[in-house]
Amino acid sequence: MSVVVEARSLSKAYRSGVRGRPIQALEEVSLSVEEGEIFAVLGLNGAGKSTFTKIFLDLVRPSGGEALLFGMPVGQHRWKGLVGYLPELFSAPAFATPRSVLRYLGGIHGLRGSRLNQRVDSQLETLGLGDVADRRVSSLSKGTIQRVGIAQALLHEPKVLFLDEPTEGLDPAAQRMIRTLMKALSESGVTIILNSHLLSEVERLAHRVAILHRGRLKAMGDLAALLPPNQDLHTLEEVFMLHTSLTDQRP
Amino acid sequence: MIAAIRHTVRENVAQPFVIFAIILVVAILGLSAIGISMKYENGVLVAVELFGNTVDQDLFLVAPALTSVFSNIVPAMLMFLFIIGASFVHVGMLQHPLTSLSLIGPLSRPGLFIAKYLGVWSLVTSVLAFFWVLLWLLLLIKSSGQLGGSLLLVPISASLEFAVLLSFAGLIAMIIQNSTAVAIISLGMYFYVGPLLGTATDSSPAFVKIIAAVFPPIAGMWAATRDCILGNPADFTPFLRAVPHTVVMLLSALIIFQRKDLS
Numbered sequence: 001m002s003v004v005v006e007a008r009s010l011s012k013a014y015r016s017g018v019r020g021r022p023i024q025a026l027e028e029v030s031l032s033v034e035e036g037e038i039f040a041v042l043g044l045n046g047a048g049k050s051t052f053t054k055i056f057l058d059l060v061r062p063s064g065g066e067a068l069l070f071g072m073p074v075g076q077h078r079w080k081g082l083v084g085y086l087p088e089l090f091s092a093p094a095f096a097t098p099r100s101v102l103r104y105l106g107g108i109h110g111l112r113g114s115r116l117n118q119r120v121d122s123q124l125e126t127l128g129l130g131d132v133a134d135r136r137v138s139s140l141s142k143g144t145i146q147r148v149g150i151a152q153a154l155l156h157e158p159k160v161l162f163l164d165e166p167t168e169g170l171d172p173a174a175q176r177m178i179r180t181l182m183k184a185l186s187e188s189g190v191t192i193i194l195n196s197h198l199l200s201e202v203e204r205l206a207h208r209v210a211i212l213h214r215g216r217l218k219a220m221g222d223l224a225a226l227l228p229p230n231q232d233l234h235t236l237e238e239v240f241m242l243h244t245s246l247t248d249q250r251p
Numbered sequence: 252m253i254a255a256i257r258h259t260v261r262e263n264v265a266q267p268f269v270i271f272a273i274i275l276v277v278a279i280l281g282l283s284a285i286g287i288s289m290k291y292e293n294g295v296l297v298a299v300e301l302f303g304n305t306v307d308q309d310l311f312l313v314a315p316a317l318t319s320v321f322s323n324i325v326p327a328m329l330m331f332l333f334i335i336g337a338s339f340v341h342v343g344m345l346q347h348p349l350t351s352l353s354l355i356g357p358l359s360r361p362g363l364f365i366a367k368y369l370g371v372w373s374l375v376t377s378v379l380a381f382f383w384v385l386l387w388l389l390l391l392i393k394s395s396g397q398l399g400g401s402l403l404l405v406p407i408s409a410s411l412e413f414a415v416l417l418s419f420a421g422l423i424a425m426i427i428q429n430s431t432a433v434a435i436i437s438l439g440m441y442f443y444v445g446p447l448l449g450t451a452t453d454s455s456p457a458f459v460k461i462i463a464a465v466f467p468p469i470a471g472m473w474a475a476t477r478d479c480i481l482g483n484p485a486d487f488t489p490f491l492r493a494v495p496h497t498v499v500m501l502l503s504a505l506i507i508f509q510r511k512d513l514s
Binding site for chain 1: 253254255257258261262265347348349351352353354355356357358359510512513
């Protein structure tokens with residue numbers, strides 16, 4: 001299996017204002033994700049998960065280290081078109097419809113004519129958006145908008161998916177559908193980087209997990225490695241609490 | 252890039268600045284169509300009727316008042332609306348969730364920036380062309396072919412003016428990222444600083460001349476548009492002089508955008 005996503009001592013410091021002290025969002029994070037893996041990045045709010053994702057999408061510039069996609073530095077942009085992204089709190093212009101959002105982003109990804117129509121229709125159907133395809137986004141529920149977000153991320157058949165809270169706002173049936181979809185994508189060789197607060201979802205889906213805390217990588221590995229039998233840790237939640245210094249809050 | 256330009260046009264066509272501009276031009280065209288009648292004899296204006304009332308005063312007083320409305324107030328009102336609209340475009344781009352999704356596709360940051368620029372510029376140019384071409388037709392019909400001549404140059408001149416202003420607003424947007432502040436600075440530039448710097452002459456102090464050279468020749472461009480409306484010979488050289496300003500402002504904005512972290 002080839003390495004698809006690789007971080008080498010990746011760091012990012014944000015500066016607030018001209019004289020403001022830099023805020024270290026990521027510090028010397030090194031990890032690699034292989035083809036077809038579902039890799040979950042966990043952490044409290046502000047742990048650096050979104051920054052990590054945005055560096056790989058070249059939306060945020062790292063302060064240090066290297067971010068590689070398919071073995072090439074992210075800044076070279078050779079990965080463009082191979083990556084899908086669902087941002088946290090996906091939203092679209094109020095005037096748009098699910099179909100028009102997909103058509104626009106499909107056009108950006110170079111899909112044209114009948115191929116574009118076919119991909120848009122297929123995604124609308126897969127995500128159960130057929131009935132609302134031509135309704136304004138402003139009239140749709142949060143969960144339906146989230147499904148539009150997932151549809152756009154999959155539209156151009158990416159090889160790597162960065163999903164930020166993909167099941168946020170979805171009802172249990174839709175959550176189950178998305179989990180099944182993610183598993184199927186992973187089996188077909190798509191690499192998925194998953195940011196989620198839903199630890200039960202991560203336990204069910206992820207092949208490996210990384211826990212970030214205050215920008216630092218505190219733990220990484222598959223569930224078996226993170227839950228060693230000789231320690232008093234039985235769930236991912238307990239591991240998460242341990243590494244994010246919240247053990248004192250355990251019941 | 253074409254998809255991004257089309258999307259920008261669609262995104263902005265329902266924005267308040269475009270709607271207000273369309274209401275304004277439709278009202279002016281409607282009132283002009285219904286309310287103004289002109290009578291010419293041997294190519295000379297002999298009578299004007301405003302809403303059915305023959306103007307009794309000297310035509311030498313009425314004609315300048317009407318031309319002042321069309322040559323100063325209408326273009327200024329339109330430009331006011333367009334500058335406010337332009338101020339929100341690039342700041343909005345920095346904050347819009349679809350921006351990050353557009354950029355993970357094959358579209359580059361400069362491509363997206365230019366698409367926003369061209370999208371808004373083409374939308375404004377369409378509104379300007381719609382208005383001035385219909386006004387030209389209207390005046391041509393009402394004056395039995397005596398008026399209208401150089402009005403067809405107005406959309407060209409006004410859209411070039413807007414192109415310069417849009418690059419200025421784009422640069423300021425990349426620096427301060429606040430639409431209201433961009434609007435205030437751009438309006439100040441167009442309505443105050445530009446005309447003020449336009450008064451600089453060869454005998455002005457050196458520092459005034461240097462400052463005037465740094466800013467685009469807004470007063471000259473404004474004068475060219477006004478001359479086109481009035482049917483006077485227009486001097487288009489200020490637009491040529493504004494090309495380096497526009498290119499430098501756009502390139503600077505692109506460099507800043509290229510280095511920016513996006514949310």
